[in-house]
Structures are given as structure tokens and as C-alpha cells.
Amino acid sequence: MSGEAKRKKKTTINMVEGSLWKNIFLFSVPLMFSQLLEVMFNLSDVAVVGKFADYKALGAVGSTTLLVSLFVGFLIGMGSGVNVQVALGLGARDKRNVEQTIHTSLILCFIVGMAACILCFVLARPVLTLMKTKEDLLEQAVLYLRIYALGLPGMAVYNFGNGVMSAGGDTRRPLVYLSIAGILNVLLNLFFVIVMHVAAAGVAIASVIAQYVSAALIIANLLRREDECNLSVKKIRLHKDAAKSVLLIGLPTGIQNAIFAIANLFVQMGVNSFDTVMVSGNSAAANADTVIFNILNAFYTACASFIGQNRGAGNRERMKKSYFISLFYGAGVAALAGGVLLLSGRQFLSLFANNTEVIDAGMQRLRIMGFSFVMAPFMDCTIAASRGLGKSVVPTIIVVMGSCVFRVIWIYTIFAYFHTIPSLYLLYIFSWTITAIAEGIYFGIVYKKTVQRM
Numbered sequence: 001m002s003g004e005a006k007r008k009k010k011t012t013i014n015m016v017e018g019s020l021w022k023n024i025f026l027f028s029v030p031l032m033f034s035q036l037l038e039v040m041f042n043l044s045d046v047a048v049v050g051k052f053a054d055y056k057a058l059g060a061v062g063s064t065t066l067l068v069s070l071f072v073g074f075l076i077g078m079g080s081g082v083n084v085q086v087a088l089g090l091g092a093r094d095k096r097n098v099e100q101t102i103h104t105s106l107i108l109c110f111i112v113g114m115a116a117c118i119l120c121f122v123l124a125r126p127v128l129t130l131m132k133t134k135e136d137l138l139e140q141a142v143l144y145l146r147i148y149a150l151g152l153p154g155m156a157v158y159n160f161g162n163g164v165m166s167a168g169g170d171t172r173r174p175l176v177y178l179s180i181a182g183i184l185n186v187l188l189n190l191f192f193v194i195v196m197h198v199a200a201a202g203v204a205i206a207s208v209i210a211q212y213v214s215a216a217l218i219i220a221n222l223l224r225r226e227d228e229c230n231l232s233v234k235k236i237r238l239h240k241d242a243a244k245s246v247l248l249i250g251l252p253t254g255i256q257n258a259i260f261a262i263a264n265l266f267v268q269m270g271v272n273s274f275d276t277v278m279v280s281g282n283s284a285a286a287n288a289d290t291v292i293f294n295i296l297n298a299f300y301t302a303c304a305s306f307i308g309q310n311r312g313a314g315n316r317e318r319m320k321k322s323y324f325i326s327l328f329y330g331a332g333v334a335a336l337a338g339g340v341l342l343l344s345g346r347q348f349l350s351l352f353a354n355n356t357e358v359i360d361a362g363m364q365r366l367r368i369m370g371f372s373f374v375m376a377p378f379m380d381c382t383i384a385a386s387r388g389l390g391k392s393v394v395p396t397i398i399v400v401m402g403s404c405v406f407r408v409i410w411i412y413t414i415f416a417y418f419h420t421i422p423s424l425y426l427l428y429i430f431s432w433t434i435t436a437i438a439e440g441i442y443f444g445i446v447y448k449k450t451v452q453r454m
Contacts, residue, residue, distance in 0.1 A: 013169035015309040016091060020321050024302045028329065030171040032298035034162065034178050036291060060140035060200055063133050063279070065286055066264050067124075067145060071116045071152055073257030076297070078109050079159030081250020083301065084308045084387055085242070086167035090228060091312025097242070098228050103235045104242040105160055108250070113156025120149035131265055132272040134279060140200040147204035151211035158211070161218030167305055168229045177217035185210035252392035256383065256399050263404040266411050270424050278421075281361025284352035288345075288366060292337045292373055299330040299377070300384035307388025316451050323385040323443075330377030342370035368425040375429050378436035386443050389450050394442055402435030 013027040082105040089098035124145040125138075133141055162174045185206050192202025222231035271282045303326035310318040341348060345366040349359045379402075383395045410427040417423075 013171070015087070015169060015306045016313045016315055016318065020306070020318060020325050024299075024306060024322065024325050024329065027166075027169065027171055027305070028298040028302045028326075030175040031166060031301055032295050034171065034175040034298075036294050060137040061144050061203065061283075063128065063131070063137055063141045063268075063283060064145045064148070065283065065290065066131075066268050067120070067127060068148060069260075069264070069290065070258050070262065071120050071149075072155065073260065074116060074254035075109075075113060075152065075156045075159050077252075077254025077257045078112050078156065078246075078250040079163035080253045080301065080304060080384075080387065081105075081246045081248075081392075082109065082160055082163035083167045084249050084304050084390070085245050086164050086229070087305045087308035087388075088312045088390075090168060091309035094312075095228055099235065100239040100242040101246060102164055102222075102229065102231060103237060104239045105163070105246050106157070106231065106236055107238055108243060108246060109156045109160035110153060112254075113153035116156065117149045117152040120152060121146050124149070127265075131268050134272065134276050136276065137279070144200040144204045147201055148207055151208035154208070154211035154215040157215040158218055161215070161222055164222065164229050164231075165218070166301060167308070168227070170229075173221060174218060177221070178214050180217065181210040181214035184213060249387060249390070249392045252396040253387060256392075256396040259396070259400055259404050263407040266408050267424060267427070270411055270415055273419070274421075277355075277357050278361045280353065280355070281349075281358045281363075282365055284349050284358060285345075285362035285365040285369075287352060288341055288348060289369065292334065293376070295337065296330050296334055296377055296380065299326045299333070300380050302326050302329075303381055303384040304388040307385055311389065311450070319388075319451075320447065322388075323381070326384070327377055327381040330381050331374055334373040334375075334377055338370045338373040341366050345370070364421040365425055368422055369428065372425075372429040372432070375432040375436065379432050379439055382436060382439040382443050386439070386446055389443075389446050391442075391446050395439060398438045398442060399435060402438055403431050406431045406434060 013023050015023065015027075082101070085101045085105075086098055089095075089101060125142045128138060128141050128145070158174075158178070165171070165174050188206030188209060189203045192198045192206055196202055219231065222229065223233070225231070271279055303323055306322035306326070307319045310316075310322060345363050346359055349362040349366070353359055353362070379399075383399065386392070386395045407427050410430070411424070414427070415424045
């Protein structure tokens with residue numbers, strides 16, 4: 001066995017053979033930390049300004065979290081499209097399809113990253129104003145978001161590479177690359193805020209640098225590879241069929257992720273109707289959502305990847321088992337994380353804020369969300385399972401109705417009547433439950449049709 005083959009065996013997970021319980025777990029754990037580190041770019045910005053600047057800087061950077069999540073979610077969705085199509089090709093042992101998908105996807109993801117950069121830069125002020133961002137926070141928030149936007153093309157390229165490598169069963173090396181970039185991000189954050197006394201702009205610049213470092217590292221790996229996931233500069237071009245396949249999964253998934261953020265913009269508008277202390281407390285508490293959702297996303301990616309490869313290999317039973325095992329892991333971790341937050345919420349919030357009033361305000365949100373998180377995997381893992389079967393458009397429509405439309409109606413009815421923090425955040429568990437039921441019915445129908453065709 002060659003040195004490259006030995007290294008590949010150590011770092012990749014076999015999705016079509018062996019124990020699914022073990023392999024999904026081993027696949028998900030590195031990806032969990034990788035997803036977490038990706039959002040840490042923004043979270044470390046919030047933490048550093050919250051601890052070493054003032055609560056207004058915390059509120060300013062924190063006010064951009066939902067917009068950042070919108071664009072990051074869209075780019076992660078594009079990476080999911082790459083992941084599913086590469087996994088399908090690998091499972092079917094179709095080297096030509098894998099090659100065309102990889103080299104087409106790099107172009108697509110970079111273009112989408114550039115478009116996200118331009119939109120984020122242009123829309124920063126109008127959207128933050130529409131969200132009723134406090135006047136004393138607005139200028140720093142706009143500055144932070146516009147600088148942060150410059151790193152989105154780098155993030156898009158990283159998600160492309162992560163999608164390719166995770167489809168091949170390698171989730172460890174993307175974690176290593178993102179860890180390096182994450183450490184650099186924190187060090188630069190501290191330098192800009194403590195040494196240079198530049199708060200919002202400084203931490204944004206640090207994030208941009210870190211994004212391009214992670215992209216460069218993962219591209220360097222793909223260029224060196226000698227297996228099916230190799231990237232060759234000479235072969236980079238658009239292939240019509242490959243582009244269509246990636247976009248049919250990636251765009252709806254990206255839109256779906258963005259829809260959650262758009263729906264949450266209405267939630268942020270509700271939060272902004274309270275005072276600045278509550279806005280800052282909410283900004284600190286919202287970091288828990290970001291952390292937990294990105295941890296859970298590892299199991300959703302595992303679900304789509306394992307179903308995709310086993311669909312390509314014609315393994316019917318492993319497809320169904322991959323879904324239920326991923327759902328079990330996701331729900332278990334969500335319940336555990338929610339319990340930890342209920343018990344240790346104040347300690348968590350102290351990572352982002354020093355002010356006792358801000359922490360008290362943040363706890364109002366955590367007390368509601370702590371017991372709500374367990375319901376999210378029943379929706380999101382089912383959506384990922386449908387994506388693994390090659391279906392992404394209908395699940396996205398269901399999400400629009402169950403999460404976006406429902407939440408907006410809730411805000412203008414239930415929240416408008418009570419106007420309390422609990423009445424605002426209870427909308428999450430209700431919208432997740434409704435959407436999960438609809439997504440489950442759709443997945444059951446699609447799975448039966450898929451199995452009949454195999």
C-alpha cells in the first residue's frame with residue numbers, strides 16, 4: 001500500500017460498508033468542530049469586543065449576526081450541493097462525473113461568493129436600518145458588516161473544498177485547516193482590539209484574513225491529492241450537466257439556510273423594539289443558537305453524505321438507517337446542549353459580556369431556547385435526508401411556509417399582543433414542530449419512490 005493510500009485510509013470514512021453507528025459518529029465529530037470553527041470567526045469577534053471594548057461595540061457586532069448567518073448559510077448550502085453530488089458519484093464509482101462536478105463546483109462557488117460579497121456590502125446599511133438597529137450602534141455595525149463581506153469569496157471556496165473532502169469521507173483535514181485559521185482569527189482580534197484599539201473594524205479585518213487562510217489551505221490539499229477528489233488547475237471549467245446538478249441541490253439548500261436568517265431578521269426587529277441592554281443581551285444569547293445549530297449541522301451533512309453515497313451504490317437499507325441514526329445523534333446532542341445551557345447559561349453569557357444587566361437580559365432568551373433545541377433536528381435532519389435523495393426544491397418550499405411565513409405571522413399576532421421576550425422566542429419550537437411534520441411526510445413519499453426505482 002502506497003504512502004498516499006495509507007494516509008487516505010486513516011483520514012476517510014467508508015460510507016457504504018461497516019457499522020453506520022460508528023462511521024456516522026466518526027464522520028460527524030471532526031465536521032462538528034469544523035462547522036463550529038467556521039462560525040467562530042464571527043463569535044470570536046463578538047466575544048473580543050464584548051470583553052475588551054464596551055457593550056455598545058458588542059451590540060453593534062452582535063446586531064450583524066443574523067445577516068452574517070444569512071450569507072454564511074447560503075455559502076454552506078452551496079457546499080452541501082457539492083457534497084451530495086460528489087458523494088453520489090463516488091458511491092456509483094463514476095470518476096468522470098466526480099471530476100466534472102469538482103472542477104465545475106469551484107467556479108460556481110467562487111461566483112456565488114463574489115455575489116454574496118457585493119450584496120452584503122451594498123445592503124449593509126439599508127438592511128440594518130430596516131431591522132431598526134439602534135442609532136448608537138448603526139455606524140459600527142455597518143462598518144463591521146462591509147469589511148466582513150470581503151471575506152465571503154474565501155469562505156465560499158473553503159465550503160467548496162469542505163464539501164468535496166467530506167463527500168469522500170475526510171472530515172479531519174478540513175478541521176485542521178479551519179483550526180489554524182480560527183486560532184489566527186482570535187489572535188488578530190486581540191491584537192486589533194487591545195493593542196490597536198480598533199473594535200468593530202479590527203475584528204472584521206481579522207475574520208477576512210482568516211477566511212482566506214482556510215481557503216488557501218484546503219485548495220492546496222485538493223491540488224496535492226492523488227485520488228478521485230484531486231483538483232487540477234488545467235481541468236477547471238464549467239460542465240453544463242454537472243453545474244445543473246450542483247445548483248439544483250446547492251441553490252435551494254442555500255436559499256433554505258438564508259430563509260431561516262431572513263425569518264430571524266423579523267425576530268431581530270422584535271428584539272430591537274426593546275432597549276439597548278436587551279439588544280446586547282440578545283446578541284450574547286444568540287451565540288448559543290449559532291453554536292448549537294452548527295454542531296447539529298454536522299449530523300445533517302453526515303445524513304446527506306451517507307444517503308448520497310449509498311444511493312449511488314444501491315444500498316437501500318443503509319439509506320434508511322443513515323437517516324434514523326443521524327436523527328438520533330442530532331436529537332441527543334440538541335437535548336444535551338439545551339440542558340447545559342439551562343444549567344450554565346450565565347457562565348456562557350459571561351464569555352461575551354461583563355455587564356450584569358446584559359447577562360440578565362440574555363438569560364431571558366436562553367430559558368426559552370434551552371428546551372426548544374431538541375425539536376430542530378426532526379426538521380433539519382429530515383430535510384438533509386431528502387437532499388441526499390436528490391430532492392431540495394420541495395423541502396425548501398416547506399421551510400418557507402413553516403419557518404418564514406409562520407414566524408412572520410406569529411410576530412405580528414402573538415408577539416404584537418404580548419410584547420414580551422418569551423412570547424417572541426416560543427415561535428421557534430412551534431415553527432420547528434410544524435415544519436418537521438410536513439418534511440417527514442414528504443421524505444417518506446420520496447424515499448418509497450426512490451427505492452422502487454432502484
